[in-house]
Amino acid sequence: MKFIHTADWQLGMTRHFLSGEAQPRFSGARLDAVRRIGELAVEEGCEFVLVCGDVFESNQIDRQVLVRALDAMASTPQVTFYLLPGNHDPLDAASIYRSNTFTLNKPDNVAVLDESGSISVAERIELVAAPWMSKRPLRDLVDESCANLEPSSALRIVAGHGALDSRSPDADNPALITLARLEERIEAEELHYVALGDRHSTTNEGTSGRVWYSGAPEPTDYDEIDPGNVLVIELEPGKIEVRAHRVGTWTFKRHESHLASDADIDALEDWLASLADKERTIVKLSAIGQISVAQRARLDRLLEMQTDLLAAFEPWERRTDLVVIPDDADFEALGLSGFAHEALCDLRDAASSGDDQEALAARDGLALLHRLSGTAQ
Structure with a gap:
């Protein structure tokens, strides 16, 4: 028996650093991933797709996102999608799963796991669901869903969402999922696979090889270690195979650049040029070091160009410490006279006065003068 384990689609998600047409492309890619998951299920001969929570970014997403998501799942009618409400889209009074839009547009191959406990989904196959009924549960929902299981010869797959107690620093959180209890149930063959959502990095938990975040x-x-995957699970009595399949198309990258010379700026330029699929790449840059005014002007021009090419380009402010040191050669190369030369001298004096806001603004002004004069490399 094969199925796909996935989670955390968070359809309708927005990101503050995406502007212009980048946000629609980001949203469109998430919907495209739903179609790819259905197509992968058909290719692999999977019986169903299990989505373990946070299918939607919230219970108040745009109607169009919801309708398009349901249409994407309907495009592979031979595959059933089981949707588990999570902390982003809990089954509360305002639940998106109870909305008229969802009810009227839900295709036959989409089912919501809206009750805690076991349901039969095929011959000798059971799903043990632990849906979120509110954003802040006060108990281990997964353990509760398994509490009253009767002895069975069926293969049992848990669908859960949330943080494991083995990972969380908040030991007092009553909603933490108890890993040791799951491993005990697996050892006793009460459970055969635990499919979890909430952690965005593909992760094998515990020692059994049967507890996974997809x-x-x-x-x-940026903090996700191995995102962009779904898991194809092949399960039979006494045997399991878990294979990760890449479906993601976007990339988040952090980069730290130490700058002290033109060669260092060359290296940064080469790294940026090496990035593939820039329109789906988001970069956060840390710049550390000391450069001249002319080098700062060159750097500004490089970063301006990359801002236009990349989906988003952010300064990594907490890790940025770039000092601009005015150099005599910077000013001689400008060849300014009259009023412009007087302004240059004023900026030079201000830039050398320390590291206060006025000095920083003066250094920015000197870099701009280089760019406007056409002397920046």
């Missing part, structure tokens, strides 16, 4: 099918942030 990760998000499209990356959502």
Whole structure:
């Protein structure tokens, strides 16, 4: 028996650093991933797709996103999608799963796991669901869903969402999922696979090889270790095979650049040029070091060009410490006279006065003079 384990689609997600047409492309890629998951399920001969929470970014997403998501799942009618409400889209009074739009547009191959406990989904195959009914549960929902399981010869797959107690620094959180209890149930053959959502990085938990976070099918942030995957699970009594399949198309990258010379700027330029699929790449840059005014002008021009090419280009402010040191050669190369030369002298004096806001603004002004004069390399 094969199925696909996925989670954290968070359809309708927005990112503050995406502007212009980048945000629609980001949103479109998440919907495209849903179609690819259905197509992969058909190719692999999977019986169903299990989505373990946070299918939607919230219960208040745009109607168009919801309708298009349901249409994407309907495009592979031979595959059933089981949707588990998570902390982003809990089954509360305002639940998106109870909205008229969802009810009227839900295709026959989409089912919501809206009750805690076991349901039969095929011959000798059971799903043990642990849906979120609110954003802040006060108990281990997964353990509760398994509490009253009767002895069975069926293969049992848990669908859960949330943080494991083995990972969380908040030991007092009553909603943490108890890993040791899951491993005990696996050892006793009460459970055969635990499919989890919430962690966006594909992760094998515990020692049994049967407790997994699938990760998000499209990356959502810089801290994710191995996002962009879904898991194809092949399960039979006494045997399991877990294979990760890449479906994501976006990339988040952090880069630290130490700058002290033109060669260092060359290296940064080469790294940026090496990035593939720039329109789906988001970069956060840390710049550290000391450069001249002319080098700062060159750097500004490089970063301006990359801002136009990349989906988003952000300064990594907490890790940035770039000092501009005015150099005599910077000013001689300008060849300014009259009023412009007087302004240059004023900026030079201000730039050398320390590291206060006025000095920083003066250094920015000197870099701009280089760019406007056409002497920046």
